[in-house]
Amino acid sequence: MIVGERKPVTEIIDNLKGYRKVLVLACGTCVTVCMSGGEKEAQELASLLRLKGFQAQAQTVERQCEKEFNLQLQTGICACEAVVSLACGIGVQVLADCFPRVPVFPGLNTTFMGAPVEQGIWEERCSGCGECLVHLFGNVCPITRCAKSLLNGPCGGSRGGKCEVKPERDCAWQLIYDRMKSQGKLESLLEVQPPKNWSFSRYGGQRKMIREDVKL
Amino acid sequence: MRIASVGCDRQGFPALLRFLETFPEYRMDVTAVPCLGTVHESMMLHILEDGYQLLLLAGCPLDSCFNQKGSEFAFRKAQRVNALLTEAGIPKRVACAFVTADKIGEIKRVLESIVSGQKGEEP
Amino acid sequence: MKKVLWLYEGEDNVPLPQIQAVEEKIGVHVEVRSLGEDFSSENLEQVLILGSSFSWHRERLLEFALQRSINPLQVRFFPWQEVQRIFPTTASKLLEHFLVETLKRRESYPAQVVKLLPERKVLVLPRLEKALQEVFSRFGIPVYSPQPPFLVERDGVNFVLSGESFHEKVGSVVLFPEWQEEPPLRIPMEVEETGRILPLARFRNLLSQKKFREKTVVFVVSPQSHSLKDWEEVFALARDLSRSQKAKIWVLAEEIMVAAPQFERLYRETRSEGALFEKTKISTIVLQPTLDMQGLWVEFETERDRYHQRFRADWVVYVPKRSPLPFGASSWWRGDAPIEVFFDLENPNLPRFSTSLQGVFIASQFDEEYFLELAQTVDTYLTQGKIAVSDCTSVEEEKCVLCLTCLRTCPWKAIEIEGKSKRKRAHINWEQCHLCGICMAFCPASAIGVNSLYPEDFFMITTTGSGEK
Numbered sequence: 001m002i003v004g005e006r007k008p009v010t011e012i013i014d015n016l017k018g019y020r021k022v023l024v025l026a027c028g029t030c031v032t033v034c035m036s037g038g039e040k041e042a043q044e045l046a047s048l049l050r051l052k053g054f055q056a057q058a059q060t061v062e063r064q065c066e067k068e069f070n071l072q073l074q075t076g077i078c079a080c081e082a083v084v085s086l087a088c089g090i091g092v093q094v095l096a097d098c099f100p101r102v103p104v105f106p107g108l109n110t111t112f113m114g115a116p117v118e119q120g121i122w123e124e125r126c127s128g129c130g131e132c133l134v135h136l137f138g139n140v141c142p143i144t145r146c147a148k149s150l151l152n153g154p155c156g157g158s159r160g161g162k163c164e165v166k167p168e169r170d171c172a173w174q175l176i177y178d179r180m181k182s183q184g185k186l187e188s189l190l191e192v193q194p195p196k197n198w199s200f201s202r203y204g205g206q207r208k209m210i211r212e213d214v215k216l
Numbered sequence: 217m218r219i220a221s222v223g224c225d226r227q228g229f230p231a232l233l234r235f236l237e238t239f240p241e242y243r244m245d246v247t248a249v250p251c252l253g254t255v256h257e258s259m260m261l262h263i264l265e266d267g268y269q270l271l272l273l274a275g276c277p278l279d280s281c282f283n284q285k286g287s288e289f290a291f292r293k294a295q296r297v298n299a300l301l302t303e304a305g306i307p308k309r310v311a312c313a314f315v316t317a318d319k320i321g322e323i324k325r326v327l328e329s330i331v332s333g334q335k336g337e338e339p
Numbered sequence: 340m341k342k343v344l345w346l347y348e349g350e351d352n353v354p355l356p357q358i359q360a361v362e363e364k365i366g367v368h369v370e371v372r373s374l375g376e377d378f379s380s381e382n383l384e385q386v387l388i389l390g391s392s393f394s395w396h397r398e399r400l401l402e403f404a405l406q407r408s409i410n411p412l413q414v415r416f417f418p419w420q421e422v423q424r425i426f427p428t429t430a431s432k433l434l435e436h437f438l439v440e441t442l443k444r445r446e447s448y449p450a451q452v453v454k455l456l457p458e459r460k461v462l463v464l465p466r467l468e469k470a471l472q473e474v475f476s477r478f479g480i481p482v483y484s485p486q487p488p489f490l491v492e493r494d495g496v497n498f499v500l501s502g503e504s505f506h507e508k509v510g511s512v513v514l515f516p517e518w519q520e521e522p523p524l525r526i527p528m529e530v531e532e533t534g535r536i537l538p539l540a541r542f543r544n545l546l547s548q549k550k551f552r553e554k555t556v557v558f559v560v561s562p563q564s565h566s567l568k569d570w571e572e573v574f575a576l577a578r579d580l581s582r583s584q585k586a587k588i589w590v591l592a593e594e595i596m597v598a599a600p601q602f603e604r605l606y607r608e609t610r611s612e613g614a615l616f617e618k619t620k621i622s623t624i625v626l627q628p629t630l631d632m633q634g635l636w637v638e639f640e641t642e643r644d645r646y647h648q649r650f651r652a653d654w655v656v657y658v659p660k661r662s663p664l665p666f667g668a669s670s671w672w673r674g675d676a677p678i679e680v681f682f683d684l685e686n687p688n689l690p691r692f693s694t695s696l697q698g699v700f701i702a703s704q705f706d707e708e709y710f711l712e713l714a715q716t717v718d719t720y721l722t723q724g725k726i727a728v729s730d731c732t733s734v735e736e737e738k739c740v741l742c743l744t745c746l747r748t749c750p751w752k753a754i755e756i757e758g759k760s761k762r763k764r765a766h767i768n769w770e771q772c773h774l775c776g777i778c779m780a781f782c783p784a785s786a787i788g789v790n791s792l793y794p795e796d797f798f799m800i801t802t803t804g805s806g807e808k
Binding site: 225226229230233234236237240248249250251253254255256259279280281282283284285286289293317 | 391392393396397418421422424425687688695748750751773774775776777779780781
């Protein structure tokens with residue numbers, strides 16, 4: 001799921017300079033699960049804003065990336081001067097598309113696509129490269145989890161199972177090696193992987209997916 | 217300084233009442249919750265919005281909470297709220313005191329350290 | 340007319356004058372009784388207990404509701420004894436305001452306090468000792484210990500075991516966990532080949548065979564090591580090796596065990612002999628063999644001041660990480676989320692052997708006296724049962740995002756995910772729920788409601804006496 005972290009409160013307050021009536025919009029899906037932009041967090045932020053002198057209200061939208069859910073806010077949005085959206089970057093933009101004349105400020109820094117490893121800790125697992133080849137690497141993604149996105153084995157800096165770029169992170173290739181060893185497939189790592197085709201990734205601009213059969 | 221305090225059913229709330237009896241110079245508005253773990257950030261901020269400068273959470277000592285980690289959760293949430301308040305430059309705080317109904321000295325100590333801290337901040 | 344019952348404890352002044360004012364204000368009839376007296380629950384709107392907060396917490400209120408067969412949500416408590424002493428002039432007004440506020444929030448939920456008695460049968464895993472079976476039979480408790488594979492599911496306060504050829508219901512489970520040990524840090528193959536890194540048990544055997552004069556020995560204690568015996572041994576070895584053989588000793592751990600009695604003294608003694616203690620994150624310790632393969636380079640960062648340490652050690656001794664072997668039951672509890680951890684034992688409020696999972700007990704020794712204590716505890720549990728409140732919690736299906744936070748955070752493991760259709764939701768088992776409200780505090784979607792708790796509008800006893808916040 002998409003994980004984001006709330007922006008520093010000072011930044012949000014700075015952005016809202018000159019506005020008084022503010023609506024804090026939470027999103028009920030990904031950011032609720034990673035506890036950054038859900039209903040509770042929206043209420044917290046609204047409380048903080050009220051303590052700073054704004055007239056702030058909190059509300060939740062089921063999913064801010066769907067136009068239909070946002071359009072239900074028609075009346076609420078007209079009554080306020082600015083909106084702080086606690087959705088991921090997608091939600092902020094779709095919300096702004098629905099209400100182009102209302103100033104919408106992001107309340108979160110959307111960071112990565114990841115999963116919880118334990119309660120309270122979320123780690124990145126996918127970079128959205130557009131061509132998933134994790135099965136070749138024991139289902140550990142080297143693009144995301146290796147700091148250098150290497151496709152052919154560890155770099156010389158891997159020490160003690162830790163990455164030299166970020167020493168508190170595990171070396172992805174160590175994990176790949178251990179996994180392939182436990183599956184008895186070490187030989188397949190000897191095959192040299194060709195350079196990755198990055199044209200499927202975001203380098204080249206915004207991507208699109210079309211399903212002709214479900215279009216109306 | 218207007219102080220609100222929330223105490224857990226078992227130890228915190230009786231401790232707060234005993235504290236108010238023993239030290240009548242302190243004045244606080246008190247309420248009870250079943251376990252300090254019930255208190256979450258929105259609740260803390262909501263209370264502070266009602267005009268209080270300080271919210272005091274009183275609960276069972278960390279390793280003897282009946283619900284194992286209730287006091288610890290409350291402590292962590294209080295820390296988070298304090299970080300937000302400091303960052304936003306709001307002069308309100310949440311403080312925690314882990315007490316038993318018989319040992320209420322901690323409440324006095326916490327309140328005194330906050331009051332003296334505040335005095336130190338005055339120009 | 341509906342009536343409100345005021346039950347006072349002790350011989351405090353009963354605020355008679357205020358009753359009339361209250362009656363007029365709210366339009367109820369107020370009856371005042373002493374706590375031990377009888378009363379009829381006909382037309383009863385609410386019961387207000389006036390006493391001391393030292394003796395009335397929620398469990399006692401539930402017991403009271405159980406005894407008198409009243410809806411527990413109708414029973415309220417006001418610390419009249421203390422409030423009278425703290426706010427002598429405004430006490431009556433506070434009481435009046437409390438009553439008005441609580442009557443405003445009249446609960447229409449038909450909650451019920453029930454005493455649940457588990458089945459008088461015990462499941463013992465993984466194996467049943469004859470001696471234990473005998474001890475249990477003395478208490479009149481039949482014991483059951485089937486061969487795997489079987490499924491264990493929770494059913495109210497009981498556990499249902501189902502296997503190929505059997506189906507049993509038991510009231511309690513006793514586990515004798517078997518532990519598997521593994522090193523607390525990664526040991527690369529080349530480090531292992533030096534033969535200089537050992538678990539504590541093997542190191543013990545080496546003591547008589549090797550000389551440690553002026554050698555450097557590093558003890559690495561696993562973060563989950565709550566075993567006092569292990570720590571005692573580490574302290575003793577560290578002290579003796581330093582003292583008698585002038586060895587250079589390091590002890591690395593995430594937390595140094597000083598909390599248990601005597602341990603602070605042991606720690607100080609060991610330190611005074613010259614042993615060095617450092618707190619560091621065990622999984623980040625890096626080991627490398629020396630060129631002559633006779634020693635190991637140990638590298639870590641101290642937690643205190645992030646100081647990078649690197650030195651040569653002759654021996655590295657680790658206290659292994661212990662994890663329990665699975666019990667042969669192929670699955671525990673219905674629902675999608677397996678409950679993995681039930682070995683948190685350090686709650687001083689629970690009787691010995693108890694875990695936070697109701698009815699599940701953990702044992703570790705095999706002698707007669709121990710068995711007797713264990714059987715006694717289980718017998719007490721089976722006889723006393725548990726007081727639970729039905730229909731007191733709710734999870735709003737529409738709001739629940741299935742983030743699993745409540746499931747993981749519930750201290751009593753009372754929450755499961757249920758639902759066969761696409762729309763699943765968290766489900767709180769009322770039989771296990773202790774109404775602590777922690778799930779409600781954590782739920783990021785505010786989907787959980789605990790009917791006797793008021794998130795924002797709870798009542799404050801205020802110093803102004805007006806009851807206004």
